[in-house]
Amino acid sequence: MPFTPTELAHPIVQAPMGGGASTPALAAAVSDAGGLGFLGAGYLAVEAVRADVEALRALTRRPFGVNLFAPPQPVPDPEAVQRYARALGDRYGGPLGEPRHDDDGWEAKLALVAELRVPIVSFTFGCPPADVVARLHDAGAAVWATVTTPLEARIAERAGADALVVQGAEAGGHRATFDDTAPTDLGLLAALQLIAAVSRLPLVATGGLATGRSIAAVLVAGAVAAQLGTAFMLCPEAATSEPHRRALAGDGETALTRAFTGRTGRGIVNRFQRDHSASAPLGYPDVHHITAPLRKAARERGDSDGFHLWAGQAHPLAEPVPAAELVRRLAGEARAALRDAAAG
């Protein structure tokens, strides 16, 4: 039987953060504490994903998940992407990357997670077709699809997904939207109500959850577990950069933007985001590749105005504590909130 989230000792999933804070050490600490750790396979070479899974398995024998990026949509207006690249070049000089419309090693990563018999494989940016889901089932995996609307939930259920990660617009980083041409802005509680009305699959709630009370709230709303990303980004086990940590600890506002990658994501508003959000085109991952060297250079010189400060809306509540302690504390607070509410 594939893993189901109701098997967890604590109903807490650590969100995969592709290209970001996820590490084998973070995932292992969360899984060992009774939650569910995740690795993000996005942006990594397939052999780096293999190395991460092996490192994680050396640290824990508990179940864990790996998240894959579904292949990208076509770029509707390549000329707009070129114009954006020229404007960034004029403004910053460089370094800029070449636009590339790659699929993040889709087939190779699918084969890898099947070969390694990864217990849970989750997807973002789309749900794979039924034959791919069946292939992962044959390899013993539970397949989770990240969805943001009732329509996406129906598509994932038809494809054979075992659980839905319901992502509210509060979430940090890229929205999981299948079609980023017109992302919706459904908040988490609204999305949970609307999706519970059309699907009987187990729901894992994510987006802006930072406290035990909020975890308890989504359980009461019908989710079987809560997935938290930003809340883990200040943990010592996370690979979050120092300038990013400082921004997360502040109370800067977040907003949605395509400025960094050509795909809608939520970050703490900084100069780059403010200056380029209005003109940034739809074009993922092309824009990601164009801006990547610029963002890397900014991060390395500690310039938090020059790269994506992905963060969920509740980021000011994130705490710099070890991941295992955080899982246990949040789970305890959630249980207390449920007890209090039932008694009150």
Place this chain on the structure above:
Amino acid sequence: MPFTPTELAHPIVQAPMGGGASTPALAAAVSDAGGLGFLGAGYLAVEAVRADVEALRALTRRPFGVNLFAPPQPVPDPEAVQRYARALGDRYGGPLGEPRHDDDGWEAKLALVAELRVPIVSFTFGCPPADVVARLHDAGAAVWATVTTPLEARIAERAGADALVVQGAEAGGHRATFDDTAPTDLGLLAALQLIAAVSRLPLVATGGLATGRSIAAVLVAGAVAAQLGTAFMLCPEAATSEPHRRALAGDGETALTRAFTGRTGRGIVNRFQRDHSASAPLGYPDVHHITAPLRKAARERGDSDGFHLWAGQAHPLAEPVPAAELVRRLAGEARAALRDAAAG
């Protein structure tokens, strides 16, 4: 002692819907059923508000609330408002109203709710200063401020508010934002967590709540009650127009727009909203007055593409049942959800 939301038999507040669905019959049904009914004073002549309060008191002896619009911010670019009016005139011919920057009878309505000893007076679009709050306290009223951010919560607490209505971006109709120049998009659960971290006032949660489970969720998240607007709009006691009822019963997407009133509000996307959201300026209530005759004409001819279809994100879950039945059903479902979650 002024009324506190913990006195309610059922933790359900019916949202005031200024210019919309609120009626004395709706508020009375909700209060009589053990929830808290509200009248919207916005857009009404002061004597019409008096008549509504008297009609409500003839229907119920239970506590109720009246909501007032705080005075509007200045219009940053009056020329942009004129350009918008000209563009609408060119497109539709007419009828268009004259732009007016009125304060919705602020002083007269404050005096009225004090004179009538309205038990709860809530505010949107801003929080009155401490002397106004004190005047209402002297008249026996509890003062509730609608807030969307931790900063607004701090301002309202300093002014002496007795409770905070925390409005998430999921909510239908106008956002309560004090400064609409840069409204934030905090989802309800994120806003509750962030505001609970800075204020000890009782919180009433609102925005996209349509089910007993979602009411239970916000109680677990720390609210003392849930405020629902859209969920009551299909009740027979509501004054919702027929074309608006049809749109609410469908599953059309909602979005934020300034197209109808010059102030950010959430409605089901229709032709008017699609065509004018990008060009609509900040300018409330001036734009409201300009478009009012156009919207009234569209509503009267049953054209749901020509007026504001205010709706929260969970509108497809609204049900056409009498308000008292709805209150009892939602309260029962909320209690069951709390029991189940505490047991599970």
